[in-house]
Amino acid sequence: MQIEDVRGQTMGGDSTRRTVNRIVRHHSATETGDVWTFEQYWQSKGWETGGYHEIILRDGTIQRCYDWDVVTNGVKGYNATSYHICLVGRGSFTDEQERVFQKRIETWLNEFQLGVQDVIGHRELAAGTTQCPGIDMDVVRARINDGSGDPSLIQRGDRGKDVEQLQRTLISKGYDLPQYGADGVFGSETEQAVKSLQQDAGITVDGIVGPETRRAMDREMTLPTGIYRKGSRGQAVQHIQRALERIGFSPGPVDGIYGPKTEAAIKQFQKEHVPNEVDGTYGPNTRSAMASALA
The missing domain is CATH 1.10.101.10 (PGBD-like superfamily/PGBD)
Incomplete structure (x- = not known):
């Protein structure tokens, strides 16, 4: 995990406490951003201290904003004993963010001697008056309960x-x-x-x-990368043929064989969508045009 420690640089942080009895998950409700952009909003609200102890950026980088014993402004009425973690996103998060969140939760549950039931979503504390954290917390807690991390994550080193x-x-x-x-x-x-x-x-x-x-x-149509032409064979060619069918250019049998009919279908598609590249070969420009046609 990459941690960017910005403690001591963020606004406020003067009010402290001795106990944490819950970890609250948030989302930023933005597609991008970091502590510095969020501070502009916090300042506009007249807050002396920001909202989150940690922010997990889209690439999984953690911004450590405040020490655990600082009282921040995450959920009104609950801040005196809450540790706040925010994932940048609008209800949709990257796989790396979820992996990092899982690791951070494991760390803090151990540090604060808390249980999975003490991991709470903002919405649960605010009686449903907000969409934050933009995810079903029962799913989040189930991942934590698994004990080995998020069961939906598959990564290098896994087997089975x-x-x-x-x-x-x-x-x-x-x-x-x-x-x-x-x-x-x-x-x-x-x-x-x-x-x-x-x-x-x-x-x-x-x-x-x-x-x-x-x-x-x-998604039904994830087009293959690479270059395919007459004589090519395999699953990638079959996928190209299915895409051609979907957008109205019949490639003949969907058999994974880049034969004359598939080549002709590609040429016809190129005439209409990639007129400067009518060669019957499926490459990056043709793929991009087909992706647009499928959207």
């Missing part, structure tokens, strides 16, 4: 049926694993395939499979 299923899904979506295939071992090859999918989906590229990556994988 879940990894094998992940690998099969990656292959079916055109992210080839030529060296090891679906062997049930999450190694460097699988990690790179996951990163390629994340990059193509426009989400955080961290190689970790969590809720955000699963949503990207569940």
